[in-house]
Amino acid sequence: MENFTRLTPVVCGLAIILFSCNASPATGQDQAASASSAPAAQENNTEWPPPAAYIGGIPIYEEFSQAEPFFHFDNDTTYVVNFWATWCKPCVEELPYFEELTRAYEGQAVRVILVSLDFPRQFKTKLAPFVGERQLQSAVIALADGRYNDWIDKVSTEWTGAIPATYVYKRDKSRFIGTSVKSMAELEAAIRSL
């Protein structure tokens, strides 16, 4: 009796598999504007929320609500979400470990998302050049919402707002890392602990 309604999504799903395999990776239609920023990282994501704009290929989210799906993806991938800014020295110092992780887990169900909290006026002048020059392989998004008190707890109640901060999750299991990351192994340990 429910066969039809049950089948429809499966068919949809298959269609998507076919479609996404035909498209070259990292150039889904949403990503048309994407430049060199973080291409290879995006093909493994489900339902990336549509950004308000792209600057230098980086998806820009004006409101937290628009970016909120990034913190609640419900699939088999473990997401390693790092909050950073180009002006934050300890953030920049730990970026190589996230990059290392992205490379080491290429093709596996681990996805790093670097959430930039840069000043919106510096997205073009600082963030985009930084991401381009370093050829960051991890996905980079920028979150412009400065009403932090409204959304910090929606990421993790453990987070005071200090950056760097890293939120590792898979479905409903999560770990919050409120200190600077000192090695890729530390991130792997957090992933394994879920």
Next chain:
Amino acid sequence: MKHLHLIFTFALALSAFACNGNAGAEQQSNAASEKSEAPAQTVALKHDGVGVGDKAPAFSLKNVDGKEYSFETIKDANGNDPKGYIVIFTCNTCPYAVASEQRIIDLHNKYAPMGYPVVAIQPNDPAVQPGDSFAAMKERAGEMGYPFLYLFDEGQEVYPRYGATRTPEVYLVDKSLTVRYTGAIDDSVRDAESVKEKFLENAIEAIEKGEEPKPAATKAVGCSIKAA
């Protein structure tokens, strides 16, 4: 609907796996190794420390004028014992602290005559963040004409007792040395022009009226405090 959503999500995840082979070719290893001089210890988690209703930890710290100050020796703008203290952990180097600097000056100028002086405490270790050395603090305070105390948490013993994790971070302390409000100055640390709600000022007004601040605790993004 939920069911459909799940399958849809699953299918997308599957499709991603199915395509990983293609993606690999594009990916070039680019080992841009970061050289970090003094590895910074940073803290974005609240561990021990005080919250609303707790006693504010005592301190005796050196001001940019070279004198030591504690709650007992701090006066308001009229030379009287304060009705409260606006303790703000802040520094020279954090862009959000810099963005808040004028607001902190204005707060002191408005509230110190009413009995609530600003007491700024710089918690970063200059060994990790040279721009926050005592000499640099003096220079900044001089340049900007800080009307408030700018104390150096030398040895970094005071900020952990408060449980402060970032700059800027506020603890509003009343006459009985009880913490009444913690968190952000307002709802837009990054940009003064976008402020809609002045959390700290509202908290002071509440205390003045004998009420409890609402909200009594807020959060904001800030620079993690740097310790060696």
